[in-house]
Amino acid sequence: MNEMIKPASGGLVPTAPTRRDIGIRRRYAAERRFRFYGLAAIAFGLAFLFILLWSVVSKGYTAFQQTEITLPIEFSEKVIDPGNKRATDPNVLVTANYPLLMRNALAEKLGVSATDRPALKQISAMVSDSARVTLRDMVAADPSIIGKTVPVTVLASANVDSAFKGQIDLSVAETNRKVSDQQIGWMNQLAEQGVLAKGFNTGLFVNGNSSRPEAAGLGVALVGSLYLMGIVLVLSLPIGVAASIYLEEFAPKNRLTDLIEVNINNLAAVPSIVYGLLGLAVFINFAALPRSAPLVGGLVLTLMTLPTIIIATRAALRAVPPSIRAAALGLGASQMQTIFHHVLPLAMPGILTGTIIGLAHALGETAPLLLIGMVAFVANVPATPLEPSTALPVQIYMWANEAERAFSERTSGAIMVLLAFLIIMNLGAIMLRRRFERRW
C-alpha cells in the first residue's frame, strides 16, 4: 500500500521511461468517492423532494373529492313564497328560506318528524350553507320550478365531508367534535341509500374563496395566478433579456456599469416584502392603480423577478464563445445582428433556466402581495387583471391559517395544484431547453 501512495522518484529527465507508479489506486478511490458524493447529493435532494411531496399528497389528495347529497327536492311554494308576492317584489325569491327545502327533504328521507326541533337542527347542519345559493340559482334561472319536485345535488357540510372521509376521530368525546353520533348514523344511512356519495370536487377549481370549507375553491386564485404569471412573463422576459443584452454587449465597461451590475445582484437579494412596499408606494399610491389587482401584483413580481432573469441571462450571454461573435462580426454582421442571430439563440438554455427559476419564485411568492392587498378574501372571479383577486400561494397561506379542520386538506390540495403548475412550467421549459442544449 505504501508504495502506492508514495510517488515514485525519477522520471524527471528523459532517461528511459520506467513504468511509474502514479498512485493509481488511491486516485481511483478518490474518483469513486467523488462520484459517490455527486450521487449522494442528488439522492439527498430527491429524497427530500419525495418526502415533501409525500407529506403534501398524503394529506391533500382527499381534497379532490367532495361529499355530495343528491335528493329529490320539492320546491314548495309555501316555503319559498308564502305570501305569493314574487311578481311584485323580486327580492322574495332572493331571500327565501331555501335551506328549509333541503332540510325538509332530508328529514323526510331519514324519517325524522317535523316537530323534533333538535334533530332538525342537526339535519340542517349536515348540509352546506351553499345549498341556499344552489337552490336560489335554480329558482332564479327558472321560476316555474316552484311547486315541482326535482332531484338536486348539493354539498354536504364540511363536517360531514370530513367524517365521511374518515378524518374525524370518533373516539373523541362527542361534545368535543363537530359531528354528533346521530349525524354519523344518518350519514351512513344516507350513504347506504346512495343519497350521500363522494364525487370529483370541481368546485375546488371553479369556486371563489368562501368561508365555508366545502364551498371554497381556487377559482379566483387560479385566475389571479394566471394573470400574474402572464404579466410577469410578458414583461420580465423581454425586459430582462433586453437589459442583459445592453449591459453585457453594449454598455461601456466602467464604474457606472459596475455599479449597475452590483446593484442588480443586490436587487436579487432584497427581501421580497420590500418589493411590496415599493409596489404600494409606486403603483397604488402614485399611479393610482386599484388595490388587490393582479396588474399591480404582476408589476411588483416583475420587478422582483427581473434581477434573477438579468443575472442568469448575462451569465448565459457571457458563456457564448467569443469566436462566434468574431465570426459573425468578421462577415460584416452588425453587433445587433450578431447578438440576435447567433449569441442570443446560443444563450437561450441559460436564459430559460433563469426565467423558470424567476417565474417559479414569483409564482410561489406571498409576502409582497400582502402589502398591495392581494392577500384577501375574494369571492368573485376577476374578469380583468384590474379587478381584485388573489393568487395560489396566497390562498394556501390563508387556508393554512383557517381554524376549520376541513381547510387543512384543501390547503394541501391547493399546494398540489400549485406544484402541478410548477411541474408543467418546468416540463415546458425543459422541452424548449433540450432543443438547444449543447456543449462546445
Next chain:
Amino acid sequence: RDQIQVAGSSTVLPYAKIVAETFGETFSNFKTPVVESGGSGAGLKEFCKGVGEATIDIANSSRKIKDSELDACKAAGVTDVQEVKIGYDGIVFATDASNPDIAFAPVDLYKALAAEVVVDGKLVANPYKKWSEVNPALPDAEIAAYIPGEKHGTREVFEEKVLAVGCKDAGAVDVIKAAVADEKEAAKKCIAVRKDGLAVDIDGDYSETLARIAANKTGVGVFGLSFYENNADKLKVATVSGVKPSVETIASGEYPVSRPLFFYVKKAHVGVVPGLKEYVEFFVSDQMIGPDGPLAEYGLVAAPDAEREEIRTAVEAGKTM
C-alpha cells in the same frame, strides 16, 4: 370602484369573511366585498392613507384605534371615522387533548411565564422549569407555552388580563414597586415575559400554535375561542380561575380573558362607495352578530342585547369619533 374594500385584523378576518360572503349572496346587485388580512395596525395604516377611490373603506381591528393613529388619520383627511364594535373574542389556554384537565389561575401563569418572579421576597430571574414547581396541582411537565407574539393584539390582552392580574395576586407588585421607582416601569416589569425559550412567541396564526402543540404535546398554547371550538377534538381547554371558557361564560363576564373586536368605517365613503352603507348595516344586524348568527356559531362572543342595540343606533346615526 364597485366593490367594498376591507383590510385589517386577522382576528376579525373570519367574521368579516362570513359577513362579506353572506352580504354578496343576499344583495345580489353588489359584489362581494374584498377583505384583506394583514393585521390591525397595517389595516388602520391603509385606512388612514386618505379619502378617495384608491383607499380602503373599512379597517378591521382587534383593538381600539390609538389616539396617535386617529390623529394621523385626521391629518390625512380622514376626519370622520365611525367605530363599530362587533362583539368579543375570548382567549383560552389549551393543551393537547391527551393531557389531563388543567386549571390555571392567573398567578400560576404569571409565575410560570414572567421574566422575573418574587422568591423569598426578592425579585429574581424566573427559576421555574416545570409547571409543578409553580403549583403542585399542575402537571409535572416542563413549562412550554406558546403565547401570541408582540405583533398580536391578543398579546396585550394576555398581559393585561393574565400577567398583570397574576402579578398582583402573587403579591409581586409591591416588591417590584419597591425595586423600581417609576410607576410605568414597574407595570412593565409585571408583564415582562421570560425570554429563556420556555415561553415561545408565535407571530403566525393560531394554526401555527396548533402545529406546535401537536409537535410538543405538553405545551400550552393561547388560542382564540373560535379557533379552539373548531379544533376541540384535538385540544383540551384549561379553566382560568375555575371558569371554563365558553360563549356564555365570556358573554356574562365570568371568564376573565376577553377583548372587544371592532371595525372602523370611513364616513366619507358611506353613500359613495356602492354597498358600503348596506354592508355596515348588514354587519351589525342581529342576523349576523346576534347570539344565533353565523358569527357566534363560528366563535364570536356576541355582545349583550342592549349593547348590540346601542351599536345599531350609533351606526344608524352615523356617529363618528
Next chain:
Amino acid sequence: MSTKLLLAILLAITAVAFALGRMRALSLSGGKLSTLHSRPNYYGAYVALVSFLPPLLLVAVWLTVSPFNVNSAVRDSFPDSVKAQSSAQQSLAFGMVSTLAQGLPMLSEDELASIKQDPARLQPVFAGKGLAIAAEAQPYMLDSAATLNAMRQRSQLALVTVAIALAIAGAFVGLRTVAPQLRARNKVERVILGSLVVASSIAILTTVGIVASMLSESLRFFSVVPASEFFFGTVWDPRFAGAGASSAGQFGLIPLLAGTLYIGLVAMLVAVPVGLFAAIHMAEYATPRMRAIAKPLLEVLAGIPTIVYGFFALVTVGPFLRDISASLNGLATGNYTSFIQAQSVLTAGIVMGIMLIPYVSSLSDDIITAVPRALRDGSLGLGATRSETIKRVILPAALPGIVGALLMTASRAIGETMIVVLAAGVAARMQLNPFEPMTTVTVKIVNQLTGDLEFTSPQTLVAFALGITLFCITLALNIYALYIVRKYREQYE
C-alpha cells in the same frame, strides 16, 4: 373610438408603411440589392418606426395629460357648495360622476328625464342596468357626468385625428427619406439600442424606488430612536421602547443580524456542497437519461413555495430533529432529553438549504457545461481522472460563474422569510448554539409591518430602517463579491 381601436389602426398604418418602405427600397435598388446600404426589411422597419413612434408617444402623453385637463374642467363645473368641500371630498364626488358617466350612455331618453325629475330614482335605475351607484348621488352630478362624457369624447376624437395624421405623415416622411444611401439599418438599430437602454434603466429605477420608499420612513424612525441604539443595540425588544424614554437599546439590530447570518450560513453549508456535487455529477457523470430526469426534479425544489417549506419544517423536520437528538442523547448519556429544539437555527438552515439546492445546482450545472471541451480533453489527455479534471481544471475555469451563482443563492438565503418564521421562530436572541431558535431581519420586517402594532409608532417604522440596513449590507456584500469575481475571472477559449 377606443384607444385599443386607435392602436390597432396605428399598427395597420405601420404595417402598410413597412411594406411600402420595403417596396420603395427594392424599386430604388433596381433589382441590385447590393446598391442598398441595408436590407430592404430595414428600410421597411425604418419607415414603420418613423410612422409609429411619434403617434405612440403622442398617445402616451395625451392619455396621461388629458384626464387631468378633463377632470379639472369637470370639477370646475361642480356647484360652489361642492367646491367648498375638501379636495378629498371633491375627488370622491368626481369618482361618482365618472361612474355615472359610464352609465349615462346606457340610459334611454325617458329614463334620463325621469331621473332628472326624481334624483331618488337614480340608484334603482342604474342598478337595473347592472351598475352599482352609491346612495348619495346628487342631481348636479348628472350634468357633470354629461360634461365629462362630452369632453372625453372630444379629447378622444382630437387624439385620434392627430395620431392618425401623425402616423401617415410619418410614413410619408419616412418613405421620402428612403434612399439607397440611407443608413436604415443603423437607424433601426439605434432605436433597438434605445429600447435596450430603457430596459436596463428599469433596474436602476427600481433601486431608486426602493430606497425612496423606505428612506423617509426610516428617517422618521431615526428621529425617534437614535441610530447608534439601533445599529449597536444588542437587545431586540421593540415592544417597550416606544413608551419609555430611558429604555435604551431595545431596538438593537445585532441579534437579528446575527440570526440572519447564522441561519444563512447553515443553509449555505447544506446547499453549496449538495448543490455543487449534484451539478457536477449531472454535468460530468450522469447519463443523459438520468440528467434529463434528475435535473428537472431538482428544479421543482426551487419552485415549491416557501410557505410549504415552512410547514414542512414545522411539522416534519423540526420534530424529527428534536426526537432524534433525544434518542442520541439517550444513547450517549442515558438521559432522553432532546438537545435540539424543534424550532432552531439548524431546522431553518437545513430546510432553507434544501430549498436552495436547485439554485446552486442549476446555475452551476449550466456554467460547468459551458466550459469548452478542449479544456476537458487537455486534462484527460494528460492522464487526469475525471474528478481531477473537474477539481483542477473545470471548477477553476467555471469559478467566477459559480461564485456568482452562490452569491445569488446567498442573497436568497438572506432574503428568505417564511421558512425562518416557521422553522426558527421569532425570538430575537443572541447566542451561538445552532440547536436553539434565533430570528432574522426579514422576519422582523414582515412582523413589524403586518402586526397589530400602532402604525405611527417606532415599532412599525423600524421595519423600514431594517429594510434599508439589509439593503446596504447586501449591497456591500455584492460589491465585495464583484471585486472577487473580477480578480479571478478568466476568459477561456
Next chain:
Amino acid sequence: MNIMTEAAAEAALEKKMNTVPLKMVGKDVSVYYGEKRALFDVNLDVRENTVTALIGPSGCGKSTFLRTLNRMNDTIGGCRITGTITLDGEDIYDPSIDVVELRARVGMVFQKPNPFPKSIYENVAYGPRIHGLARNKADLDVLVEQSLQRAGLWNEVKDRLHESGTGLSGGQQQRLCIARAVAVSPEVILMDEPCSALDPIATAKVEELIYELRSNFTIVIVTHSMQQAARVSQRTAMFHLGNLVEENDTDKMFTNPDDQRTQDYIMGRFG
C-alpha cells in the same frame, strides 16, 4: 515538393508591384492591449488586387495588424489603436465610418476555425442573407454551392448540407469558414493563417483559390509558412517584435531581402 517549387517559380515571374494602386494604407499604426504595446508605428500599404503576405515569428503582431484592417480589434476590450488606416482613401477609423459596412467590404477568415453551430448551409448562407446578396432561395443555393466549391469543400459536404458545421473535422471547418467569407464577396479578404489546419491538398486548393481570387479581390494573408507566402503572394511584409521590418515584392523578399533580419529569419537564424 513539386507544388512548392512550381509555385515559387510562378511567383518569381510576377512583375514589380510598385505601380499598382493602393487599396489600403496603414500609417504609423500602433496598437496597445491595455498597457502592452503590440505594434510600433507600422506603415504598410496593401495594393489592389494583390496578395500581401504577413510573415514573422510567433507573437510578432501579424494577427494584430491584420485585425486593425477591418477593425476587429474594436471588439477587444482595452485594445487601443493610434495612426490611420485608409481604405480607398477613406480613413476607416473615422467616426463617420460604419464598421459593419467596412467589414462587409473587408472580410475575414480566422486562425482557429469558428463555424457557427448551425448547419453547413446556414453557415455559408448567413453572410449573403444579412447583406441581401441573393434575391431568392435559388440564388442563395447557387451562391452557397459556388462558395463551397471555391473552398474545395463542396464534394465532401454536398450530401449533408443541413448537418451541423461543428461536426466537421478541423480542416473541413476551416474551409467552411473560408467559404463563408467568400460568399459575401468582399473587396478585401483578410486571412489569418487560413491553412494552418489544412492538409497540403486542401492547402493547394485554397492557394489556388487565392490565386484565382486576386484578380478581383485584394487579399492580405498571415502565414507561418514562408513557402506559402512565396507561392501565393506578390507582396510580403515581415514583422518582428511588433515592428514592420521590411515590406517588399515577394520575389525580391525571398531572394534578396533589404533587411538583415528578414534574411536571418528566412534562413532560420533567429526566432
Next chain:
Amino acid sequence: MNIMTEAAAEAALEKKMNTVPLKMVGKDVSVYYGEKRALFDVNLDVRENTVTALIGPSGCGKSTFLRTLNRMNDTIGGCRITGTITLDGEDIYDPSIDVVELRARVGMVFQKPNPFPKSIYENVAYGPRIHGLARNKADLDVLVEQSLQRAGLWNEVKDRLHESGTGLSGGQQQRLCIARAVAVSPEVILMDEPCSALDPIATAKVEELIYELRSNFTIVIVTHSMQQAARVSQRTAMFHLGNLVEENDTDKMFTNPDDQRTQDYIMGRFG
C-alpha cells in the same frame, strides 16, 4: 528553405526500421461516430522510440486514429471502436485496463491549443502534480523549467510564469501545451498537428525537440505537412477516406511509395 532540405536529407539517412520492436499495435481498428464509420479496419504498428507520422487529406481519419491510441475517443458520446490496440502487448481496450494510467503513459498534444485558464506555471505543473511526479516545490520548478525549455518557450515566458496561459499568442499557447504533455514524461506522445499554429522557427524547435525525444519516447504525429513528416519521422502512414493506404519507412515513402495513391497524394494529384 534550407532547414527543410537539410532535415529531409537527415531523414533520408535513417536506417530501415523493420527490426525495431513494436510499442503499439492496432489490429483491424474501425471507428464509428454514431452511424458514421470513420475508420475501416486499420492495421498499424507503432515502433518503439520511433517517430511515426500520420498523413493524409483532411477528414481522412488521422486524428480519429490517433485518439484511439490513448482512448480519448472514449470521451466522445456515440463513438464506438472495434478491433484491438495493444500497448506493450496489453490490449488497451481490455476492461481491466485503466484509462488514466494509459493516458499517463500515452500523452497527447491537440490540434487546437488548449491551455488551461491558469498560469503558465500551473499549466505545466498540472500533470506532474496529479501524477505525483515531483516530491517538492523545487523538483516541480525544475521540471516546469525543463519542460518549457524543451518546448522552446522558456525564454519567452520565464518572466511571466505566473501570468495566464491563455494570454499567450496562438503559437506560444501550442508550445505551452507541448511543454505540458512532456512534463509528464509519458512513454508515447501523440501529437495532432502540433505545429499547425507555429511559425517556422518555433516549428523547427519543436521538430528538434521531437528529434531529441525519440531516443526515449515513442512519438506518433499527425501532420498536414509532408515536409514535416519527411523531416521528423522514421515511419509514415498514409490515410485516405478512413483507410490506411500505406505504412512504410519514411524515406521509402517519400521516394518510392508502394501505393499509387500515396504517390499521387505526395505529388499533389488528388485530395
